[in-house]
Amino acid sequence: xxxxxxxxxxxxxxxxxxxxxxxxxxxxxxxxxxxxxxxxxxxxxxxxxxxxxxxxxxxxxxxxxxxxxxxxxxxxxxxxxxxxxxxxxxxxxxxxxxxxxxxxxxxxxxxxxxxxxxxxxxxxxxxxxxxxxxxxxxxxxxxxxxxxxxxxxxxxxxxxxxxxxxxxxxxxxxxxxxxxxxxxxxxxxxxxxxxxxxxxxxxxx
Amino acid sequence: xxxxxxxxxxxxxxxxxxxxxxxxxxxxxxxxxxxxxxxxxxxxxxxxxxxxxxxxxxxxxxxxxxxxxxxxxxxxxxxxxxxxxxxxxxxxxxxxxxxxxxxxxxxxxxxxxxx
Numbered sequence: 001x002x003x004x005x006x007x008x009x010x011x012x013x014x015x016x017x018x019x020x021x022x023x024x025x026x027x028x029x030x031x032x033x034x035x036x037x038x039x040x041x042x043x044x045x046x047x048x049x050x051x052x053x054x055x056x057x058x059x060x061x062x063x064x065x066x067x068x069x070x071x072x073x074x075x076x077x078x079x080x081x082x083x084x085x086x087x088x089x090x091x092x093x094x095x096x097x098x099x100x101x102x103x104x105x106x107x108x109x110x111x112x113x114x115x116x117x118x119x120x121x122x123x124x125x126x127x128x129x130x131x132x133x134x135x136x137x138x139x140x141x142x143x144x145x146x147x148x149x150x151x152x153x154x155x156x157x158x159x160x161x162x163x164x165x166x167x168x169x170x171x172x173x174x175x176x177x178x179x180x181x182x183x184x185x186x187x188x189x190x191x192x193x194x195x196x197x198x199x200x201x202x203x204x205x
Numbered sequence: 206x207x208x209x210x211x212x213x214x215x216x217x218x219x220x221x222x223x224x225x226x227x228x229x230x231x232x233x234x235x236x237x238x239x240x241x242x243x244x245x246x247x248x249x250x251x252x253x254x255x256x257x258x259x260x261x262x263x264x265x266x267x268x269x270x271x272x273x274x275x276x277x278x279x280x281x282x283x284x285x286x287x288x289x290x291x292x293x294x295x296x297x298x299x300x301x302x303x304x305x306x307x308x309x310x311x312x313x314x315x316x317x318x319x320x
Contacts, residue, residue, distance in 0.1 A: 019262060052267055113298055
């Protein structure tokens, strides 16, 4: 088994963090299949996005019984992530997470303590985002909505807001997930929103 | 998609963790940064060795999971072993609950703007 590990391709082109790094932070990008989550993570990440997974049994508790995996139905959720070193101490991890139903069973286990979320939407498929928005509200996770520009017919902000039933205090912005500057603006919009919520906690969903 | 770990049988995961399924605590967050405190020794489980090599610089739990190609749950159990024996230390996120303090948010904003 030792050889199995050493023979794995070196994924460690990953630059090491500074020895002083001591505070990991999380932001989650949620969205339907093909909406550009990984693209957004890639455009701002200092590492090539990595992929990992978490498993849980159907009972709803996170894997409480690996022994029984053969007899129980295990659900696996894969997600990818990137990394942004903010300063000598703070490292931001950006997670691209699928919005489908089974994923939300793992939310608390994986994303407790998340600063906030970006709901990435394709305005041609707005309904894909309803469930994610509902779940974020349920979990009390602050979020912004970013419309990834796929070049479709432009919708007005009011149209999108109405279609998503979005409260006025939730920021809604357009973005191009391929663009580093644009994705960076989305993240800044989220963190500014968080700072506002902190001053006015009654706005927290 | 094929990569180590992903399609492994539960038997392998069972062996890796000695049949345990809980890490004893939820101390290891996805973004807890793990740092090696002592070198691997002969006879050590290969995954433990890999973790100790990987964490010579701070490395998040989720990065370890991705590199080893193992589910996060399994990595948490492996890390608990190493932590309990003092081979790694853990730098836990400071704002694990609800809204972080204003200083952290400000630091995040400054960091993002400087990207």
